[in-house]
Amino acid sequence: MLTVDPERTGTSSLAEKAYYLIRDRIISLRLAPGSTVDERALMAELALGRTPIREALRRLADEKLVEVAPRRGMFVTHIDIRDLASIAEVRVEIEGHAARLAAGRATAAERAEAGRLLAWLDARHAVAGQTELMRFDQRIHRHVHRCSHNRYLAATLEEYFVLSLRLWFLVLDRVTRLEQAVTEHRDLLAAIRDGDPEGAEAVLRAHVIGFEQEIRRVL
Template sequence: MRLVHNSMHDEVAAQLRERIFAGELAPGSFLDEVQLAEQLKISRTPLREALKVLTAEGLVRHEPRRGCFVNEVTEQDLDEIFPVLALLEGRCAFEAAQHASDADLETLDAMHQKLQKQAKAKRINEYYVTNFAIHEAIIALAGNRWLAGVIADLRKIVKLARLQQLHAPGRLEQSLSEHLAVFAALKARDAEGADAAMRTHLTRQREALRELARAQRSRLA
């Protein structure tokens, strides 16, 4: 199907982004402009503009005289990104505690009840969806577009790692406990407590991913 939207390169970028996250365009793979242009039925001009967008987001890297490749996320990248994410999402929780209305807290309460049910039933995929929605809700409650924008960009890089930290032993229960701690601080309007609890949550996510990667390397050894 031919793309006809005015900002065609944004649509192309969105399609390529989805394919990267789905693993169809694997980390380290070469992005053949001729082939991609034929697949998308577009000229190479909007494709190149789309690749510039993805390069700016960190999903793609451009190598002079070689072309574009899907970026690969290293353990060092994750070690550097997660502390930043922890600080940023912690600040969101801080501001959310100051701004959340009673109605907002009721909505979050319902989301956490759903999260508890999913954790108890060990429905990990559904838990991921609710978990993400809760993070997004807290970011929205902070009402800080600068924080939201930087967090969204960093999350795209982390998503490239394609690691599911909830599969680490005991992580599902631990994650739920951390979420409830954040929510308890939000309900108490304890901004500093919400900040600290969210930072702990993100720090432990990184620890779980590290343990999962270590286990995967051991299996392959």
């Protein structure tokens, strides 16, 4: 499992659990763009009933990750690379703003967690595989989102982050920017730990811009 927020995996709601597990399959392209959504197959695979699966799919439809075609069924939405620029335009502003807020608002415990994430990065990045680094990238972004202490902003950040992850998985086997991303993550975590709003914003804005440029380079 690559894309489920660790804080969400212990949820007590079956519909919530179904939502995150199905969303994970869509983001990581295990449910391929344009493929049919098979309710019965999901029920069997996830060991969940029809009601939570349907509730999850309705939520995913609202987020435009699945779509209903009258008299044809439900399908995973296609990825339109033309959306890349629009997604990046939004993310560079809101991710940068969130980083600034996070560096200024993080609690002592959250700054300590940034330090622990930084220590992990220093210890593991040279030997970690692509999957592990992808998972860690998501942990860092979501830590920033939480440290912003603005739940409305965090919800918007998650929506656009998910759209970006689908694009990233589309080109994952061709990207070469992981080492640069590690450096950016290190600087971002240090800025949050040390309470440097300007530095945190600058690093995360550069990180999002680099993400867009890397995808354009390999497509």
